[in-house]
Amino acid sequence: MGWLHDEAGLEKNAANFVSLTPLSHLNRAAALFPDKIAIIDGLRRFSYADYHARASRLASALEQAGVASGDVVATLLPNILAQAEAHWGVPATGAVLNTINTRLDVGTVAYILDHGGAKVVLADSAFLGLTEAAVAQIEGPAPLIVEVADPASGVPASGRHPEYESFIANGDRAYPWHMPEDEWESLALNYTSGTTGRPKGVVYSHRGAYLHTLGLSLDWGLTRETVYLTIVPLFHCNNWIHTWSIPALGGTVVCCRDITAKAIYDAIADEGVTHFGGAPIVLNMIVNAKAEQRRTFDHVVNVYTAGAPPPAAILAGIEPLGFSVTQTYGLTETYGHVVECRWKDEWAELPDAERYAMKARTGVAQVIEERVTVIDPETMQEVPADGDTVGEVMMRGNVVMKGYLKNPDATAEAFRGGYFHSGDIAFKHPDGYIKITDRAKDVIISGGENVSSVEVESALMHHPAVSLCAVVAKSDEKWGEVPCAFVELKEGASASAEELIAFARERLAGFKTPKMIVFEDLPKTSTGKIQKFELRKRVRAL
């Protein structure tokens, strides 16, 4: 260990040690470039001074509403101004931000509000019904609902709850931010669907998020000229931490409430968007946009995509339009992406088909993650980089969650052997690039959202006519994948596909509902276990 033989007087003190937190970025931006445009939401444009002041007002108003350090504040919001402001204003009170997926069903939202113990929930008027229904279901004390209206987008206030703009107007713009005393303090809580049972609450630290803002800014080449469009929902790993990153260098965030081809092209052409992240479905949307939705622009737009390798056809279609696509990989547990298909100069020489194949590799660790590798989970030994031997993707470093809230067993299991176990199966190319081949966890990724097969199966099993069912991913041109259910009916019972789909929809969010039902006997092992690999083969032939 590198301690000098005499370290007297060399301890940490107020001058030489500051707890790492992304909050520092906005404080600095407001002090050093107050007039620079920080964020654009439709026709509203705010400077760093204004953005900071609004976040301070939010923090102050939350404190007045009883929010204290260590409390949880939830949001049910699209990618609008208030959602970005919550990323600063909530932790500025010492509270923890819990952005909830607006696509979830009432029961799951209620579970999350209850489990996280939110004191306040900021809810968009469009999701107020969902929010109110969820709040009505929860067992613990009900959170205060603050309604975020967006009249400019045709979403007026209901009048049933305090409205966001009035709420923060009561706050103090000079509110002194609570900066973490210990950088391991909690910053955010993000629920992940997981594969079985209830969603798990992934906890982020101030340290992890701060380090990731620096690392991903380097990986992605962010500068003071960066104009970042929020396509990845802020409820997905806090849109991969990007919103916390942009103020470090003084770039600009452009909010995007509705993710449409027109909105994306307009933001690029009108606001000069240079960077965004999005699932393959977004790339699809861009390539297949109608002529009247398209705009021309003369700069390169850098796109991080994740969830599935970008297909060659998409790359061939999108590159000539001015987009440079890089595949990334990560999980909620790793604050979003920590792997990227890092470009190699020699690939530039390859014919398109080979170049696209290279871009479909999963990639290597980004700057900030200490180690991302492929390990045999039985032996905990790394697999050889032979382009063939598969193992589980595992990582360790400062951009790995603190753990799952109130679930020490699941946390210990996820960290077994000193690595985070991703559940994804991959091999390593001889040059060390990882290629994911399968998901060990039984997850379907539909439109960028993770769907647990088990959750869909459980919903269908409640139907009185269903004897047995198994849900697998079916590839889909628009959504990437959709859930497809194979069903065995009970002897003498009957049910139509439409009936089962409608039944599931009552119990599940839309994106989790199976799009196809196949009635047939399920293939089983001798011990009666359903052979999902066999169903995956069959689904390909459908």
Place this chain on the structure above:
Amino acid sequence: MGWLHDEAGLEKNAANFVSLTPLSHLNRAAALFPDKIAIIDGLRRFSYADYHARASRLASALEQAGVASGDVVATLLPNILAQAEAHWGVPATGAVLNTINTRLDVGTVAYILDHGGAKVVLADSAFLGLTEAAVAQIEGPAPLIVEVADPASGVPASGRHPEYESFIANGDRAYPWHMPEDEWESLALNYTSGTTGRPKGVVYSHRGAYLHTLGLSLDWGLTRETVYLTIVPLFHCNNWIHTWSIPALGGTVVCCRDITAKAIYDAIADEGVTHFGGAPIVLNMIVNAKAEQRRTFDHVVNVYTAGAPPPAAILAGIEPLGFSVTQTYGLTETYGHVVECRWKDEWAELPDAERYAMKARTGVAQVIEERVTVIDPETMQEVPADGDTVGEVMMRGNVVMKGYLKNPDATAEAFRGGYFHSGDIAFKHPDGYIKITDRAKDVIISGGENVSSVEVESALMHHPAVSLCAVVAKSDEKWGEVPCAFVELKEGASASAEELIAFARERLAGFKTPKMIVFEDLPKTSTGKIQKFELRKRVRAL
């Protein structure tokens, strides 16, 4: 504080917490892009795999030579391969790197070796005389001298000591690096001349250096295409941390043994250098290069300069040649620069003279430093940003030294009130940009080296004919500043300027020796204190 009400199972563990250290960058680079060229030294070019292997061999050889964790390994080297390798190989053993300024006199080098307690010193053949003489003077146990020959540069081995290449050849290329268990462990020890008495040993932590590598890479826009030329000596704040930064993204370092206009132009034209740092004297050298020393190139070279504002004439001369110059500011105590004159888009519209005036501002805090401001040292209150009121530049954040080795009193004094006291005097422009106007510490900056007036005065006072003397900076076209001594001789005594200069040269490094002696009665206050401000006025008229 942002602790959730239930944090059970959310503790740090091997998977989610890794001590920050720049060593991670080279480990990752060697694993992920082993074939990329990491470093070029003359005709020798090494890939990241080779660079890592050589650093590992050095670490292994040092350990075999008895170096253990917490020991100090010193260097007396120009900016050659071995000096860069020492930045990895020394800390990889758990030891602390002490790069010593090769321009110092024997007595000071002996003091540093003794005070730091170096176990080994890596010495260039050109500085072997200095090293041997210093080692002969020290009181404690003599360090092992490992001689670094550079025959390609006309510096062959003396044969009197183990030679570097043979020394590391005995090391193991698979040596397992000691990574810090605690990121507060010490990484480097850099002696600063200070203003009075002996140099002080500034101690850097792994954490501070790591964070600075990320921050400065963002500030300076470093990418995988960066080709960095080592002009700033690696014994100056480990060349402002740059050598530890480049492997983060996989750029290339180009070593520069002799800093000449020809060497700089050749490196730009032949190796595609994109970035370097240098004192104003280097900018001078580039602008005033002879026709046969110049080369043409078609890319922009980004230059960080520090030590003095870049003069308008230099900016006017150097910009058309393809160099983009940014002024930075920092001290050994802040790991090099932590302030830069951050460019504002609106400056592009200004006439040249005004634009150059903007570029002569000292600037604002870089990404990583929590706070840099101007404070009244009496009241510890910030001065108003009125473009007029002066105070002392002070900073706090993670890029501030741990303290001074074996000098808790000086450390406590430097950190009084929770800020590091720079000793430099500045005001703040209304937009928050700092402008340094004077140095509170009596320092002359000559050719990028700090010279303590007090040290020069002490040397001259030993001359039997000198009654009183005071040394101030005289501006100099080549060196920026040079020491100028005002001398009162003793009654009846006599001495020539040449004699006093020669006398001083025996006791001082060349760059500290006064270039001019003025014999006259010194202006004094009523209490007999020499009025240096009066001498500074007089020297301007010389």
